[in-house]
Amino acid sequence: MTTDDNFKKRRSTTILIELTRRIYDQCIEQGREDLANGVWLLEKLALANPEAVRNSRAELLDVLKQDDWIIETAEYITTINNAVAEGKLVRLH
Numbered sequence: 001m002t003t004d005d006n007f008k009k010r011r012s013t014t015i016l017i018e019l020t021r022r023i024y025d026q027c028i029e030q031g032r033e034d035l036a037n038g039v040w041l042l043e044k045l046a047l048a049n050p051e052a053v054r055n056s057r058a059e060l061l062d063v064l065k066q067d068d069w070i071i072e073t074a075e076y077i078t079t080i081n082n083a084v085a086e087g088k089l090v091r092l093h
Helices: 003-007 014-029 031-045 048-056 057-085
Strands: none
Touching: 014 031, 014 048, 014 057, 031 048, 048 057
């Protein structure tokens, strides 16, 4: 299921929260709690102005779509690397 399918009917603030959650999680995974806290603060400030969030809905969805593409591509690369490691595919140089 794509971001479009998941978020078509959701509120703009829900879309913002999903985006900031993804960024927050990436910051934590990279050991950047300071940036994660900054992301949380930006979300809090943005939610204080829901109209601005609504006006940015299309841009927020575009960012989430790109993230979906990045995740999907990473999954394909992992699958290919695993197949090469298991000898199911031969790496051509």
